[in-house]
Amino acid sequence: MPNGSGLKRNSALSNRRVPSAAALESLYGTMLQHMGPTGWWPAETLFEIMVGAVLTQNTAWGNVDRSLHALKAVNALGPHAIASLEPETLQDLIRPSGFYRNKAKTLQSLSRWYIERCGARPEGAADIDDDGLRAELLGLFGIGGETADDLVLYVFGRRAFVADTYARRLFAFLGFDVPGGYPAFHKAFAPIVLETELDVAGLQEFHGLIDEYGKAYRTDEAKAESFLHGFKV
Secondary structure (H helix, E strand, O other), rough: OOOOEEEEHHHHHHHOOEEEEHHHHHHHHHHHHHHHHOOOOOOOOOOHHHHHHOOOOOHHHHHHHHHHHHHOOOOOOHHHHHOOOHHHHHHHHHHHOHHHHHHHHHHHHHHHHHHHHHOOOOHOOOOOOOOHHHHHHHHHOOOOOOHHHHHHHHHHHOOOOOOOHHHHHHHHOHHHOOOOOOOOOOHHHHHHHOOOOOOHHHHHHHHHHHHHHHHHHHHHHHHHHHOOOOOOO
C-alpha cells in the first residue's frame, strides 16, 4: 500500500485529487486477488478483437457476439473479406450491434487501413510509435478514443489505458476527481496509469478487471458493499 494518502500532484493536475502509480498497482493487485484473471478480451484472433472493439460501441456484448457469429458463418471475419463486402451486405451481418450503417463504414475503413498500412498484421505497425499509432487510428472514420485505446492495447500490444465508463465510475467511487468526457479523463489519468510497472498483459488484465467489476457492482451502493469497501488510496 502506498505511503500516506497515495496521492500525487503535478503541474497539470495541481487542483485535482488523483491516484499515484503505486495506488493503482495496489488497486490492480486487490482486484486480481479477489476476482482472478478475466481473460479479457474474448476472441479467437486479433482481427476479431478489432471488429469487436468497433461493434461494442453503444451496445451490449451479447449483441456484438451475435454479429461476430454472423460474420463467421459466412467466412467474413477477416480484413480482406470485410474490405471487399458490399456495404449493404456487411450492414445486414452486423445489424444486431446497432448503428450498423456507421459501424459498417468504420469496419471497412479500419480494414483497409490495416491492409494498406500494416499488411494486415499488427507487426506491420512496428515503425509507428505509440502516439503516432493512436493518432492514425483516431483519424479513421468512426474510431474514437476508447476504440483506439482498445486497439492499441489488445491488438497492437502497446501499453495503453482504456478510460471507459467503468473506469470513470470506479475512480470516482474511490474519491478521485474524474474529468467528464473520454478525452479529458484519458489525458488526466493515462500518464499515471503508464507510470505503473504493469506491462501490456497487466494493463489488459486491469482493463478486464475494471469492466467486470463495473458489471458486477453497478451502483456506488453496490461498490460500497463489495471487496473494495475498505480500500484505501
